Amino acid sequence: MGITANVKHVTDDMAPEDACARYAAVRTLSLELAVPLSDADATAQSMPDASPAKWHLAHTSWFFETFVLRDHVQGYRAFDERWAFLFNSYYEAEGAFHPRGRRGMLTRPTLAEVLSYREHVDDAIVAAMPLIVERCPDLLELGLNHEQQHQELLLTDLKHLFFQNPIGPAAWPCTHFGKARHYGSEIAWHAGRTGPVDIGATNEDFAFDCEGPVHRHYLLPHALADRPITNAEWCSFIADNGYATPSLWLSDGWAWVRKEAITAPLYWRRSVDGWENFTLAGWHPVDPSEPVTHISLYEADAFAAWAGARLPTEQEWESAARTHNPYLGIQLDRAGAVHPLFVPGTEGLSSMFGNVWEWTGSAYRPYPGYRAPAGAVGEYNGKFMSGQFVLKGGSCATPRGHVRASYRNFFYPHQRWQFTGLRLAKDL
């Protein structure tokens, strides 16, 4: 489909200088995200689910160092042999690793040393690019997409960290608060396709292993809402006692609501003037026109029940998104205080890409015919296929060019520190 044409992924017929340009573009954005961070900001870990910014910067480099340079570039010398233990995330096949929940203890190496590590790796990649493009372009491209994922995590982890601080630091100013355009109060419903459709990524362009293989799926009559749910609508749910009505909730969700005393999306607090939410630009009033974000699958599901609707399946969503351009929408272009925003919708479904990740009702399980790749990179996706749900469409923190219709993001149903939101669906 022509709509994906403006990102050129690295392949074996790409000119090395073009590969270098793509590599540099991705790697540079990571550095830009780190600019406002102190050494301490880049080191602290707010919860086991989150990682320090410094760790993201190092881990993404370790990925290139290990799977590209060590495995495919003869003579490469590791920056520091001890760092593999520190910056391997979860690849059991690569040996022991530092426990995830203790990443915040790594005050050394310093941020400056990690930046030197990045330079070391970058220099080696660039020098070996002709050879890399020839031998393992897919691993380089995987590393770049991997880095983009960590760019989004760096932002959401940083937001979570700053939220812990009673002083409420801002990483960047935000220019677009208050610019959301108000939608009409009514959702418009758009019928999707019915009958057998092909779902999943083909091999024509880069995609993660879990997006394929492409396979036949049977869609039943259904419709999708034209847009995500807004903060205004979420406030109605709160006002109608949504968080205190057990009949709306999944059983696990209700246990979670009670145990954690949940009464609003993450990052919301009441002030004398109404709800405020914490952003990467600090505390700001909740804008009723924006799409609601930082909600769990449990909350999304309860809202849908309250609204007399349901969540879309991942196949319904993907089928509808096929005709949308994944490079448009509110996505991450450069460092700054990312935040969802409604922009004027087109006719039909709006905001399918960017803004907020949309929870689907689909458990994250392998597609028919899926096999994890051999070797350590086989641990990338497959082993996470239990207990999690699929999210679609990318968010305001997703680097532009990273997401596509077949993209399957996944989180546990209680997690909500990502830019998560929802779009309703219903049976027809």
Next chain:
Amino acid sequence: MGITANVKHVTDDMAPEDACARYAAVRTLSLELAVPLSDADATAQSMPDASPAKWHLAHTSWFFETFVLRDHVQGYRAFDERWAFLFNSYYEAEGAFHPRGRRGMLTRPTLAEVLSYREHVDDAIVAAMPLIVERCPDLLELGLNHEQQHQELLLTDLKHLFFQNPIGPAAWPCTHFGKARHYGSEIAWHAGRTGPVDIGATNEDFAFDCEGPVHRHYLLPHALADRPITNAEWCSFIADNGYATPSLWLSDGWAWVRKEAITAPLYWRRSVDGWENFTLAGWHPVDPSEPVTHISLYEADAFAAWAGARLPTEQEWESAARTHNPYLGIQLDRAGAVHPLFVPGTEGLSSMFGNVWEWTGSAYRPYPGYRAPAGAVGEYNGKFMSGQFVLKGGSCATPRGHVRASYRNFFYPHQRWQFTGLRLAKDL
């Protein structure tokens, strides 16, 4: 399909005396299961997931008392108003209830008092049967199927309780240990249907809400193993370091294995003479010919990975089972030490019903078009549709006549105190 004809479910055109006969048959089995139990055996709770036998006996009666007698039989007087708080399991719509994990604290009412409660309810049901058949036959039938589910739970919970006791009590003797017929070492593969199939229960006969609605599903080329995995095969997995090889495991499963120090199925222990397993007839040597049981989804999935196969989807399983008679196989007919056993297989798939519940790779989620019923009974299934996996086919502890091809049992992926096993599948 004619194969389901030998159980007559209660419907509004059934003669009251026939309804009384079915009611009595189901209710009597519960009493038989309680015969070998002391008051203490019937009261203790071994873990929050399990319930005391006494509680099962009372809760199933409360179900009839509440949803049939209280709601539909004018003038019925509750046996004891305070007991609703004690014996409501999880129906939020029915008000507050005793915390699940504290059911073992209810040393009063005694087992004798609970048995009186059952008589009280039984007398009222039988007396009102003509009216019940007319007004709410579906609720009576739901209550009977509900009681059958608790009969199976009573057995598995009792097994778990007795296992806690170093003395290893036996509830019943077992007559069939050692009678398993050895299968050939090779699994035979049987191709399933490909293309669109109808999945789920129709409204023609009793089924739980979650089994419907019937809907179109697209099956891809695949095959199922002719039989479940045996203890002999499981021992090979253990011997090949299956429990210590992270690449075989789902990430959540690997975390579980390490945290819980899992090295064998539940109820297994090593003796000087080899593996023993705990049964409702006490400790016995593991019979290599029997189907393996008391394994988690995590273990089933790891075994499948080790075997170069995968778990079947629930749709593949259901499609294959449609032509099998669900009333045959190793199922529960009367009180006794239930245990899986291989019997001579027919050509084709054997042991689809009974013996062990078979884990599928399908997350327990609503079928397309599913809506939970209105009222408290709407909490029966729908609210559990997150985080669990579907199991199919019933077990040696499932009352005969209870299960069918569309039946969807569900448990969390770490749970294994049910009679759970696995059958392999593969893509073609």
Next chain:
Amino acid sequence: MGITANVKHVTDDMAPEDACARYAAVRTLSLELAVPLSDADATAQSMPDASPAKWHLAHTSWFFETFVLRDHVQGYRAFDERWAFLFNSYYEAEGAFHPRGRRGMLTRPTLAEVLSYREHVDDAIVAAMPLIVERCPDLLELGLNHEQQHQELLLTDLKHLFFQNPIGPAAWPCTHFGKARHYGSEIAWHAGRTGPVDIGATNEDFAFDCEGPVHRHYLLPHALADRPITNAEWCSFIADNGYATPSLWLSDGWAWVRKEAITAPLYWRRSVDGWENFTLAGWHPVDPSEPVTHISLYEADAFAAWAGARLPTEQEWESAARTHNPYLGIQLDRAGAVHPLFVPGTEGLSSMFGNVWEWTGSAYRPYPGYRAPAGAVGEYNGKFMSGQFVLKGGSCATPRGHVRASYRNFFYPHQRWQFTGLRLAKDL
């Protein structure tokens, strides 16, 4: 001192028939306490700190079986070799034992079997009494005092168990509710001795090892309150926000109050008519004239701070109690719903023995010169000498004849399921 003359402890110059009489008197009371208990009541365990009644009945018999019969009576045959594992409490020197928190899982042996075990042990003890009196009278006497401690625990553990039941069962009726005589509102202060005093038990009569050796201690000028604190006074503390005023509390106590959401003594609840408390005779209104009970050391300490006083030291208490008769007061004589009660005070200090255990401000540590006895019985007291506080004087649940001035009971500062109360002290 003559005041201890009415209990004759077993010694090597006692006639065997007198030893049998004392043995029978103690052992019989345990049986009487079990009369109202069902098999289930006797089996359930409400928390790791508490034990099932059946376990108390068996463990005390195991103590005699092991340390008297096995070690000193040739030819004795154990009732069941497997039971040592079940009914050893914590004697590491005696080998492995069933985990304390899982005692409620032992539905077998049944209560009836445990009673047979008691008979077996009793028969053997009585038959061997001449030999026992000669060889190990101290171990027999230790076993009897040990059994008396478990009689008190059986009652407090049973109370805790029945409290878990929303139905609030009563074990016995209570005859003395409402008979407490009202005290004047003012506490009268009585100066204690100043200067060096001898503290601890001499070897003249039975005492636990931790009560000695007798040693010199220097008392500073102080006074004790004439009586324990009452429920009326405790209600004033509550009304004055005592539970919400951090400055009154020890730091650990304040953390405990907030974490556990403590707002009243254990077993208290508010009804529309005011405070009620749970007793072994079920729920009853709190009587303002009774001594307050079921409070932790943290609460006792906070109350004392609120009252501008402090807790007595164990030496101040013991010094004052030396002239009191430990066989008088509200103590346990026969099975029934024990509960504290104020009786008319004498001049001077009243209620020093019986009614409620009085928290002291003394940590439970070894007396100067203390050495634990050799062998397994050396684990009786010494190893518990960290983290606990000393209580003095016995309670309404202490078998009469068991306690004395030098007696040191001990519990952790947060524990309050015993009949614990407090008497104030102050510096002069």
Next chain:
Amino acid sequence: MGITANVKHVTDDMAPEDACARYAAVRTLSLELAVPLSDADATAQSMPDASPAKWHLAHTSWFFETFVLRDHVQGYRAFDERWAFLFNSYYEAEGAFHPRGRRGMLTRPTLAEVLSYREHVDDAIVAAMPLIVERCPDLLELGLNHEQQHQELLLTDLKHLFFQNPIGPAAWPCTHFGKARHYGSEIAWHAGRTGPVDIGATNEDFAFDCEGPVHRHYLLPHALADRPITNAEWCSFIADNGYATPSLWLSDGWAWVRKEAITAPLYWRRSVDGWENFTLAGWHPVDPSEPVTHISLYEADAFAAWAGARLPTEQEWESAARTHNPYLGIQLDRAGAVHPLFVPGTEGLSSMFGNVWEWTGSAYRPYPGYRAPAGAVGEYNGKFMSGQFVLKGGSCATPRGHVRASYRNFFYPHQRWQFTGLRLAKDL
């Protein structure tokens, strides 16, 4: 006693310039300790018991700002009103405070901002010194002693943090490793005083409230070891299965050993060449001649039991220490990798001050007649008087001039990240 003459505490007859000199001397040492720390090193928190270095630097300044400047210096303007919430440790009377376990989340304010805060406070203190010396010299002196306590904590917390890092960073080089003089293998015993002694601090010089009032205590015949236990002796305890012999341990200690899998002092690990320990100068071989350190009270008590001895009481220790000069010994003089070291002993007791804090067998409870001061500073010591044990004598990380014979340090029996060791005692 003249031996304390070389520290002049701030009193109302001190010249302001002398007070400024003392103030500067203490405050400057804190800054020196922070020199090798990166912003991240100063921000991370390794466990709830420990605090970030930055937090220590800020909290000690908050103490002066609040209790001296705010309360006694008219016109003082707080550096930042929001910081009181961040840097109040536990003074409930001062209002809400940031949760102790989340101090590592405070990446802002930065280390540089905290250093500015210190300057702001220092300038205000110095400017107001004449007035402070006149009005509240005791609070200034308290603040200085408070800062010295935090200097020791800063070092021990930093050590704990660096220990978490697999890279094992060194904060400073260490000059005295390997310089310990070997002691003879035999302990020499020195009899202490017997009979009534006066214990506790008089009011003549600065002391913490918990060190008084001075009071009479009766000592029984006893002896103290001439020196602390060495690493060589500790290795014998390990080799003799000390960590696996339950009879040596307090019950709580044995539970701790098993739950935490303790087999050696904190910071020890086995290498192919034998034991190594982590220091503020990184990993180094364990020197057999050094006093053992980083042991819990449980370990100290078990060692004493193994050695056939016991821990001294705090009164025995204090009585013996009265004639020793508290300004001598291995203590903290300037920033560097502090570590215990044996220096040539004098006749009699050696190493009473400095080197390692010596666990006593005394629970940390109030002295007779103790009353906490009024106001927030009354929370300094009194509220911690439950569950902890007293340690005496200071360590290599205690600023010289801070400790004295009456000084009572206190920690929970399982804690061992301080420089804790033991000296044996025995009854005579």
